[in-house]
Amino acid sequence: MTPPTWIKGAAEALLLYLQENLVSLLSPCFYSVEFPLKTLRRKSSTEVGAFSKWCEVLMNVSTTMANLKEEEEFFDAAGAFTEPDCNPEGGSTVSLQSNNVSPPVAIHWVGTNIVSFGLAPIVSPVRYKFLINYTSDTHSGSMETRDCSTVEIVGLKPGTEYSFSITRIAETEEIATLSVVTDPVPPMAIQVSEVSNESLSLQWDKPSGEVESFIVTCCSDGERVQELKTETNSVTFNSLRPGVSYSLHVSTQLRNGTISKPAVTSAKTMTDLEFQLEDLGLKKYKREKISLSKILEIDEKTITDQPVKCKSEIPWYFLKKQMMVNVTARNVKLTSGCDLVCKDAVGTAKLDLRNLLNIPDTDDTLNPLDLITALFLCSDGFVQQELALKLSMCQFSVPLLLPNCDTQQCTLMLWAMRDIVKRYRPPALSESKGFIEERIVNSELPMISFVRLGECSLSKSEILNKLLSNSQQYHDTFVHRDMESGDVQRRISNGLTEMTWYLPCGNKNMDIFSEPVAIANLRGDIASFETQFSFLCQTSAAVFVFFESEHSGLEFLTQQNCKAQIFLVGNVRSKTFSLDALEEVATKLCLTNNNIILKTKSMNDADFVKCLRKTVNDVVHSQHIKISVENMVSVAHELGVLVEEDAPDCQAGKINADAITAEIENIPQYKEEHLPLQGQIWRELTCLEKEEFRLQKVGSQNIEHYRSNLHEQKTELRKRQNSYAMSPAMRCFINAISTKGMERCYFLKWMQMNLDNLSRIKLSGLRELYKEKSKDSGNKEEIKEIDQQLSSSSLGVEHFFREMGQIYEASLYLPETDPSRQQLQHLPKLGAQLLLDGFPLELVDGDASNIPLRWVSDVLSQLNDLVSPKNKIRVITVLGVQSTGKSTLLNTMFGVQFAVSSGRCTRGAFMLLIKVNEDFKKVLNCDFMMIIDTEGLKSPELAQLDNSHEHDNELATLVVGLSDITIINIAMENSTEMKDILQIVVHAFLRMKEVGKKPQCQFVHQNVSDVSAHEKNLRDRKLLLEQLNEMTQAAAKMEKKEEYKSFTDVMEYNPDTGNCYIPGLWNGNPPMAPVNAGYSEAVYELKKNIIQQLGKYESTSNNILEFREWITSLWNAVKHENFIFSFRNSLVADAYMRLCTEYNKWEWEFKKEMYKWVTTAETRISNFGTAAATSEVSDMNEFIIVLKSEATTELTKWETKLLENLKNYFEQSEGHVYLVEAYREDFANSTKSLRREIENSVVNQVIAAVDIRRGMAELDKIKENHTKKLENQVHQLIEKCRRKSIQMTEEELDDEFAKIWSETENELSFSKLSVKDISSSVLHHLATNLSMKGGYARELLNAKKLQDCGREPFKYNPEAFMDRARHKVKKFLFRKDYLLEIQKLADNIIDACTQFVTDKIEKKN
Ligand SMILES: Nc1nc2c(ncn2[C@@H]2O[C@H](COP(=O)(O)OP(=O)(O)O)[C@@H](O)[C@H]2O)c(=O)[nH]1
């Protein structure tokens, strides 16, 4: 039976309506209507007519409704209501139920919480109302309405089936029931919870309702990729492609099968690189980049050895180890993973081979190459450089071309390699024992590249390692399959091209290649890395292609326009080896047998490597393609390979640096012209400054005058400094370091490298010469000359900073308003910023041996301002003879960059700041660690030649005094030198009042392998302590401070923890030797120890400002102290003191005898001519000659006696007289000058006595004559008055007499006695006497004018001597007696002196 057309029409209309509403509501419509079909069927035609009318009104589909016919049957209406079932998605259903007696109901639309329907209108005079009840399992309600056309039930629950019963209330009651399921809600709050490179995880909130499951679809580019059904509210899609955007649709499915509209979100899988970085916790560094300060920061992990538990710890663990040049750094395996699995599998007690075989792969591993690639990609240029340097020190390969698998581009790592400097000895220099020292990127070397085409059974890298290792020692230069984690699949490092160098040592029997060679190794299949391969073809002398089987990429190989010689390498033993394929390629490439190397069946690895070596050697000798890495840039640009040096900051820095260094031709001349302030003037200034304190050359001058004279000279020198206009070079330099951010860092690095390159050539020659000459200390002058040249030919960034400091210091002598002074006010701030950036700043200028105190203090003040209130520092210093690996030690320990011997030759001390991590500050009790590196302490033989003991001792005392911990570096062969220096330091401390803190000592014995010599070391330690104690006692005795009995009274030293034995740096024979793992480990132990010590010892106080004050006062003390510093060690000083004491005795005897003689001579002179005189001569002049000759005889007698004494003294065997042999000449000379001095004085005294004698005679004459004269005149006056009969008054008489007196007196001429400056000469004597006393004595002497002393009674004031804390208690206990005793002593001395002076005066009178 065909349904009546009107029904169809109505149904269509209804459907249309429903669809429209659904669309407009945007909510999926799953609904079911329970509907009383039977009732409908029984309806009268009027009702049907009314119903259709209602439909008409309702749906406004009049045209469809127009041809409705009354008689047509209604039962087919069921069809009309079932039609919506055709929802294409299968979503909505309407079911009609026939078991209900009710009026007809039409569903208008259904929402998630609303149902709207209409009821059939009834044409009747009776009014009706409708009661609608609705129920579901969990919810029910009812409502009343009169309007039957639209009934809206709101507040329903989504996704829930409701039954409606509708009751018409009038005379008759009819109930219509209806069941509707509200639409399910799509899931809410969809979140992509996890993303990796191949998976996406989703999570959502479960919607309310009778949800059975969720359907999740993953589409990409409009295509469905995967569909999953889940009952939980999360799902993970795996096996997706990396770096692709996916749209994700999640729909709710109800128990009855209805499905909600999907909720949609989208997500992108990570790229391989992103994933790797995320995995390693490095994602944020992709942009931000890891900086050196981040790596160097000291934190808890610095000294803890916890195993790596999660992947994100791996990079930092690697960095920590690699920065300490630990050769095991590349072994990065999580501890949890494999170990446990292995244990599980192996540990079972019974035999179960299957279990053994099935050790599953752990996901936790990481290919070291991926790690290295990731770190290079995430680091800034300076970390890259440091990493490359440390990798190359370990003799590991360094990245040449760094791939970025996201952008598919690669970068030439030229900048990263710039810091690597290598030394080697090519055959040409093996005779002369010379060597070549070069920045490796500048070396023109033949490069041999190794690449792979397709799969290959040979491990290229392993073969290469064998190729480069000598027979005695295999070394993993390249990461290979059989290494720890080497077999883990590479994710991001394919396309990485690594480089390493083989450098000969000049010994034919040891060198694998006699000439230096660069080796490149491309990771991955060349077919996928065309750019890299082309690059290698353009730059290499030869390319070895590992190739075995058929490969589709052969065309590609033959297309390469290759400059390099190509060699094909294959393994015949491999299953996939195809001779035909090889032949095909060889033919295409026109190769001969010579260019094919096969690992034949009879060959083992060793034979094969030998064969390869031979080929490489042939290439190296025959090929002339040599290229430096620096020159590869043009090839890179041609091929579209990026060059990291092209970065704008780097280029800007380079331009600035080049502008300065391009001007330099002759270094000494350049320094004079462009850096004039630090040359001669600064050295003179230094001498003046020291002289101001030490007053060594004051002689008999008035000290005040002398001082003000010195001061004037200083001002004059400063004026001279100011007279120089700032040189263009300095102007450029200051401008360049005023730039912000990375540019400044790049500039300084470029400067440093350029300058190193410039001075290296000259210096390495000079240094060799110096070493050569210094073996034989005979040619002192030559050595001195070379030393001078070394110093004048070295030019580093520190010289520019030094000049900056001088410019600043000189500017302070300008008037405050002077514009050029004001322009320079910002310099200290610049210095402070550089310190914060981790640059070393010169503390002591070792060439002049002085501290630019104002400059350093102002920089430190600025630093304090920059970091306040986080301004606490702890200071660590290293001390040791030059070239004993101090800087290497510090660089290894802290990852810092102090200059290592190559290229430079500076002396002095450099300071550098390292940040302490926030969390670790409490432990260390500081915000920064200051590291001080000292340079240029000479070995004693050399020091003696140019008298640099003084400089070295001063430097050592200063830095030890400044530090919390002093690392005393002792290379086994020169331990005495260090002990000597240390002795002087201890001695100086004993003499100085300033040293309040007790510096801690940490002895580092280098080149000792700990295990083998433990027993011996124990003995050595004991011996060392004994020696240290002995020398402390010696020093204490000399200084009369015998309470200092042991070394530990002066320095903090624990023999158990205070010694560290470090094996040699190199494991094997440089230049191919990697760093010894033992070295790195030992240095690490030392670092831990030092940091722990710092944590343990509560330092008194240590902020930057206090440090600044401390430098000033300590330096003042050092400047005052000159006596002890001039000795090699305390024993020498002691021997010297003894000699001095003896000599003083002899001198005193000499003087006393001569004094006696003079006294007798004086008597004889005064008696000359009198009755008492027994002289045989009567003429005074003759008498003088006699006396003089007598004096000469006497003087010669005593002089000879003194020289005799000296000779005898040096002949005795006690008192270490041999130590002062060097001073013998000095003493002999001073004997002579003493004689001259006494001679002068004796002659003067004789003449004075004669003068007095003669004067007395004259006086007698004058008395006689003038009395007569006066008498005469008086007589004349009386006569005159008498003649003129004048009676003069008393006053007139007085006046007249005064006139006569002055007339008479005027006729006389006296030679006046010159006025003597007593205080000056007293001061002079005091200074001489105190010259051997501590600097503090001199300081006291300088502090007050002598004239101002003694005006008040002397009172002993104990405060000044109470500084030393450890005496406090003692002093407290004995205070009274002690005070009284001293006061008494002082009083006695003063009394004795007063008595002496009084006697003297009385005698003269
Ligand atoms: N053989 C050997 N050489 C070392 C050792 N430590 C450092 N060196 C090398 O000695 C040279 C001088 O080192 P450097 O740290 O500048 O010495 P410094 O003058 O004391 O700072 C460098 O070339 C180092 O590579 C070591 O333990 N053994």
Ligand SMILES: [Mg+2]
């Ligand atoms: Mg050094």
